[in-house]
Amino acid sequence: xxxSHIEHIGIAVNxxxxxxxxxxxxxxxxxxxxxxxKDQKVKTAFFxxxxxxxxxxxxxxxxxxVAKFIAKRGQxxxxxxxxxxxxxxxxxxxxxxxxxxxxxVARKGAEGLDIGFLHPKSTFGVLxxxxxxxxx
Ligand code: CMX
Numbered sequence: 001x002x003x004s005h006i007e008h009i010g011i012a013v014n015x016x017x018x019x020x021x022x023x024x025x026x027x028x029x030x031x032x033x034x035x036x037x038k039d040q041k042v043k044t045a046f047f048x049x050x051x052x053x054x055x056x057x058x059x060x061x062x063x064x065x066v067a068k069f070i071a072k073r074g075q076x077x078x079x080x081x082x083x084x085x086x087x088x089x090x091x092x093x094x095x096x097x098x099x100x101x102x103x104x105v106a107r108k109g110a111e112g113l114d115i116g117f118l119h120p121k122s123t124f125g126v127l128x129x130x131x132x133x134x135x136x
Contacts, residue, residue, distance in 0.1 A: 007113075033045070040065070044057055045058075
């Protein structure tokens, strides 16, 4: 497997508008994109810092995974995403090594990337995402 860097860290927030103030006005980062990912029932906001991004996640419905996460655990780090050049191949390899997957094949995430999640119960309580450029 060829993981190159931490692509992003996902942070669950009640309100992107409120959280943006901290990242923009206090930390001085620039929100370069806001995008709704309907499939995941979230609105996302992105900040670039070096090779890595911060992805703010706001639920767009009550049954969103992010709404459930905040109800149970409060706002905070929701997931960590590793970059790879082949998401399907990485997921397959990880599964073969005995890790429980949420996504057996890549699906489309924010920024048009391929994404796939590993189950937090199999990854020491940290929801882990593998993501990379979408294959044509
Ligand atoms: N990190 C760590 N643990 C988590 C978690 C997270 N983000 N989300 C849920 N869990 C834990 C819960 O605390 C719970 O643990 P306990 O049983 O010990 O209480 C357990 O997982 C089950 O949680 P649940 O609330 O009953 O929720 P579900 O089992 O229905 O779903 C999960 C959990 C991880 C399978 C689901 O949230 C999922 O499929 N996530 C991947 C997709 C996603 O999160 N999308 C949003 C972001 C999309 C994006 O970045 O574009």
